[in-house]
Amino acid sequence: MEETIAAIATPLGEGGVGMIRISGENTRQVMEEVFRPAGAQNLVPRRMTYGHIVDAGARGEAPQVIDEVLGVFMPAPATYTCEDVGEIYCHGGQIPLRRTLALILRAGARMAEPGEFTKRAFLNGRIDLAQAEAVMDLVSARADKAFDVALDQLEGVFSEKIRSIRAMLVDILVDLTVNIDYPDEDIEEITYEKLTEGLAGVKGELDRLLAGADSGRILKEGLRVAIVGKPNVGKSSLMNALLRESRAIVTDIPGTTRDTIEEQLSIGGVPVVLTDTAGIRETEDQIESIGIERSKKSFNEADLVIHVVDGSRPLSAEDREIMDHLEPGRSLVVINKQDLEQVVSFDEIRRMLPDIRVLPLSAREMNGLMELEGFVQEQAGLGHSRTEDPLVTNIRHRDLLEKAAQSIADAQAVTDLQEPLEIIEIDVNSAYGALGEILGEETAGDILDEVFSRFCLGK
Incomplete structure (x- = not known):
């Protein structure tokens, strides 16, 4: 006989509702020991029932109401695990959930292991292993x-x-x-x-x-996008613009970002892991040097490298050195600060990098941002429909x-x-x-x- 298992199935913390799940042959017995339906109600299968969680206490002690709840009992086999399943919906605080779970365990259930409900669904033939793994992908x-x-x-x-x-x-x-x-x-x-x-x-x-498989990896882990460039070209401003919030510090002082800053966002339904890197330049500052090394690591590991140049100033040796390492197919050059008088032209960079996409943009005024987001979506290669493999x-x-x-x-x-x-x-x-x-x-x-x-x- 499989043991009856139980666990809190909602995230711990404060919320309107928290749910405890029970599964196994003794589910109904366990529920009837801790759950008291209100009035003359009974625990009717597959019907949500209003009542209370009650601690009967030791002999001679008065029963104590723990929480006001809803409970439902679902007999096998038409359940998530193909076993008898019970669910109790408590108030969503840690104390009512924890106290209710303790009573359920005392009534004869044991604490479920991670993934054990889905494992039982697999072992009982309701889903196969690939479908079971998809449950976690759905949650995450x-x-x-x-x-x-x-x-x-x-x-x-x-x-x-x-x-x-x-x-x-x-x-x-x-x-x-x-x-x-x-x-x-x-x-x-x-x-x-x-x-x-x-x-x-x-x-x-x-x-x-x-x-x-590459597109699948991107869906699960996110498209790794590194924003690179020399100091003070607007990398942090571009990151803030994409995030629609002030995440990175922006100043006129070169070298403000001294380490990589990583954030996750969704662009057109595509998960993106965005990294704002320290400005790449020669420096004797030990701390900044460490940040620059991390920037180079992000550069090498990224699915997409966005090289930001300051369109209001002539290209420097540092700009050109970064461009020498850009690879067609995973690189984009953004000519930033289009709101200022331009010194760097679109055609100049296209002549230098004929195989790499170039995009004029103003991170401050958020002009050109939609085109950039569209390019990111294209780079993910996720124009997938349900009719395809x-x-x-x-x-x-x-x-x-x-x-x-x-x-x-x-x-x-x-x-x-x-x-x-x-x-x-x-x-x-x-x-x-x-x-x-x-x-x-x-x-x-x-x-x-x-x-x-x-x-x-x-x-």
């Missing part, structure tokens, strides 16, 4: 597009794609097995030409999924897809050499197993424990 989504993709995955879009590829592999494995084990039977003989065609189809499907946002999924793709590539290589079918079957089986691990159909217990340990309590 930092932008609309990330939420939409996580919702698709929870609904099984990604899982169905994996199952369809596994079905293609099953067809190949059946042909291989029949020809290996029953060569003398009256069956259709598999040809290397047919194998080549089947493996190419699988490889194409895997490659298409992997092609979206699902995006791969989970690093575990990506690694297993890469493993499967490599196994198929190995199978293609030995097929081209017309090696024995037994050798080809090993590689195809390896790919089939890797895709099964994504769904949790061929996953060891310690891997499951690691996956669900990343969840929050109550989920």
